[in-house]
Amino acid sequence: MHKAKKESTHLPLFILGGVVLYFLSGMVDELRVYQGATIAVYVIAISSIILLTGYSGQVSLGHGALMAVGAYAAAVLRIEFNLPIILCFVAAVLAAAIGGALLGAAAARLSGPYLAGTTLALAIGLPSLANQFAILGGEQGLLFDVGFPPLALGEEFTQYKWFFWIAALAALISMWVIRNLLNSAYGRAWRAGRGNEVAAQLAGINTARSKVLAFTISAGIAGLAGALLAMTIGTVSPSAFPLALSFSLLTGAVLSGITTLGGVIIGAVVLVAIPEIADVVAHRLGSSESVTTNLPGLIVSGLLILTVLFVPNGPVEQHRARKAKHAAQHTSSKKKDKH
Amino acid sequence: MKALNRRKLITASAVLAIVGLAATAIPAQAAEVGVSSTQIKLGMTLPMTGTASLGYNKIPGAARAYFDYLNANGGINGRKVTLVVEDDRYVPTEAVAKTNKLILRDKVMALLAPLGTANVKAVASSVNPARRGVPVLFVNTGFSGFADKKKYPTTYTVLPSYVMEAKIMGEYIKENFAGKKIGLLYQDDDFGTDALAGFKSAGTNFTIKVPYASGSQSAAAAAGWITKFKAAEVDVVILFGVSSATSAMLGVAAQLKYAPQWMLGSVGGDATTIKLTGVPAGVLYNAIGFSPVPATTDMKDEYVKFFSDIYAKAVPGSPFDLNVLLGMNTAFMTAQALKAAGPRPTRKSLMAAIDSKGATFANSALVPAGYSKTSHVGLTGYWVGKYSPTGDLSPIGGTYVTYTTDSGSGPVVKSTYKRPAMPAKGLPN
Numbered sequence: 001m002h003k004a005k006k007e008s009t010h011l012p013l014f015i016l017g018g019v020v021l022y023f024l025s026g027m028v029d030e031l032r033v034y035q036g037a038t039i040a041v042y043v044i045a046i047s048s049i050i051l052l053t054g055y056s057g058q059v060s061l062g063h064g065a066l067m068a069v070g071a072y073a074a075a076v077l078r079i080e081f082n083l084p085i086i087l088c089f090v091a092a093v094l095a096a097a098i099g100g101a102l103l104g105a106a107a108a109r110l111s112g113p114y115l116a117g118t119t120l121a122l123a124i125g126l127p128s129l130a131n132q133f134a135i136l137g138g139e140q141g142l143l144f145d146v147g148f149p150p151l152a153l154g155e156e157f158t159q160y161k162w163f164f165w166i167a168a169l170a171a172l173i174s175m176w177v178i179r180n181l182l183n184s185a186y187g188r189a190w191r192a193g194r195g196n197e198v199a200a201q202l203a204g205i206n207t208a209r210s211k212v213l214a215f216t217i218s219a220g221i222a223g224l225a226g227a228l229l230a231m232t233i234g235t236v237s238p239s240a241f242p243l244a245l246s247f248s249l250l251t252g253a254v255l256s257g258i259t260t261l262g263g264v265i266i267g268a269v270v271l272v273a274i275p276e277i278a279d280v281v282a283h284r285l286g287s288s289e290s291v292t293t294n295l296p297g298l299i300v301s302g303l304l305i306l307t308v309l310f311v312p313n314g315p316v317e318q319h320r321a322r323k324a325k326h327a328a329q330h331t332s333s334k335k336k337d338k339h
Numbered sequence: 340m341k342a343l344n345r346r347k348l349i350t351a352s353a354v355l356a357i358v359g360l361a362a363t364a365i366p367a368q369a370a371e372v373g374v375s376s377t378q379i380k381l382g383m384t385l386p387m388t389g390t391a392s393l394g395y396n397k398i399p400g401a402a403r404a405y406f407d408y409l410n411a412n413g414g415i416n417g418r419k420v421t422l423v424v425e426d427d428r429y430v431p432t433e434a435v436a437k438t439n440k441l442i443l444r445d446k447v448m449a450l451l452a453p454l455g456t457a458n459v460k461a462v463a464s465s466v467n468p469a470r471r472g473v474p475v476l477f478v479n480t481g482f483s484g485f486a487d488k489k490k491y492p493t494t495y496t497v498l499p500s501y502v503m504e505a506k507i508m509g510e511y512i513k514e515n516f517a518g519k520k521i522g523l524l525y526q527d528d529d530f531g532t533d534a535l536a537g538f539k540s541a542g543t544n545f546t547i548k549v550p551y552a553s554g555s556q557s558a559a560a561a562a563g564w565i566t567k568f569k570a571a572e573v574d575v576v577i578l579f580g581v582s583s584a585t586s587a588m589l590g591v592a593a594q595l596k597y598a599p600q601w602m603l604g605s606v607g608g609d610a611t612t613i614k615l616t617g618v619p620a621g622v623l624y625n626a627i628g629f630s631p632v633p634a635t636t637d638m639k640d641e642y643v644k645f646f647s648d649i650y651a652k653a654v655p656g657s658p659f660d661l662n663v664l665l666g667m668n669t670a671f672m673t674a675q676a677l678k679a680a681g682p683r684p685t686r687k688s689l690m691a692a693i694d695s696k697g698a699t700f701a702n703s704a705l706v707p708a709g710y711s712k713t714s715h716v717g718l719t720g721y722w723v724g725k726y727s728p729t730g731d732l733s734p735i736g737g738t739y740v741t742y743t744t745d746s747g748s749g750p751v752v753k754s755t756y757k758r759p760a761m762p763a764k765g766l767p768n
Contacts, residue, residue: 031444034443128554138532139529141460143464145464233435235457235464237431238553293387
């Protein structure tokens, strides 16, 4: 029986990843370290979309708003109560998860374009709520200061390296949690519900509850990403969570392969690297400012179209499928040889 | 097994990606950052694409037009001034990322005219130019807080603050519309909060105050605002919002034949930007407006004439408007600051030059600048004008009447400021 065999949680692999990142952060310049922190934030945010859309089959165009909820929760607690930074991040997860549970309760009754529309409205409306309450700091926002790196790390240890460490650690932990969650009974229930809701119900899965749970967890992860994003830019303000953020997360998820958590780093790196690549290309071509400024959008859109056309399940899934096919051919040809 | 392979692939791709990014990094250089024997490098972030870029995306072209003229005439002590421009799409996250690129990769000497309150604040907090000793010259926002030397030690403002503008509007109302009913439309964020503080300080009493949420402005919303102002029977309506709010309001009012005396804040009062939103400039006719720099059509003004001539050659066919004039004026002041920073300019000497001489820098503004060893406050006032049928703001009665004040509780006074004459050929001396 497969059931009896406890599946590995791959903890050593994640720890190894952490060690690699630790050494890398000491080798690259400050700009790369900052970009690394941004990539880590995107990894977390995109994985929350993959969990929700790829595994549980619910679309969200409003994850930028859930990130804002997490970011504001963390910043307000930091400013008003001077909570330790770790608790601020925990609070960000909880606050966004509560928001996600409320939204998920509504979302479980909606699907397809209606769900997309509802979450889209959230992405547009929620961040500007900050203008209505003085405690949220209005358009110019609130400062979110995680403090200087501990002195024990040495004088040379930059603020951005500190951000990177925090973000990378958070990314590793959340990836580990998500990965194991997706391989648990919950993950199977989500996939079953996505595949065929009626069949899943017949199999004894409470699909409505399962969907709300997926939304809640996904929102919590998005909240963490939001708080980390706020950390990297030092502030929280409505304009930091524009509609474009929700869209680029979805784009990142599609580029990563919406049904495979494994590809998440691809989407995150692409989102950070595209402006750089565009810059290099534009410089080579010696083109005008309007080309330089519009090129990143063009490249991302182009990649999105190409991905949907040629690798609809993402490059990682494609690679795996090809390998599986190859292996199948290999075994079948072996079988033939035996005959 | 399959899962393990997937893990491996993720780890491998992560490592590859980061190593790849690291490989293209450029090593640091010695001497004062951004200054070589042949050039001085400056960096600018602002929205170049997206809805918020409307009108503002002409600023880099305007600043470059002046710098190119300067460089063609010997530059600053033989050094050419170059400007690296980055698009932040008006998003703080982007502003931080792009500013990091400017400071860490491009290694600019100073940041020039970054735009937007939330963006400048995020950059101050995350990139922390102050800790790095990077000057942030002439921020393009009217938020008065950036003049706080303790909080933003390397930041210099240039535009008069929203508080100053509201105080001067209040004074003008007191002088010209005593006893009239006044209505106010304002954005219910910091922009509006600053305005309310200024009006309070000026003692302006409003019959009705209508707030709107940023982003909610539309023709439908404007119809609602007009209903409120009509019901309150106001004589004067102040529009203290962004250009899109002004154009929505004036466009709908023209259709409804609602015509009180309009008074426009400078942020939402630029005719070219309003025209870009699809509303004819004629709706501005007879509205009262405020500006710190001369009318952009005033070709008798030596600065306006000089700037518009250079701009017409550099960017043919592009209208010479307020954003262009302000962009060139900022570049003009920057050139003088760089010149005053000595034969071997450093970040420190650049800031010291503004502290000691900034208030006397020649520039087109008709109001004094407040720079000193203890103050990073830029321009301190406005002149009052009326819009022509083509949407050009000109002084009432043909002569500029200017008012100056501060962002605190100081009085509003009619200014007797005499602007420095333009240096020969428009080059810093």
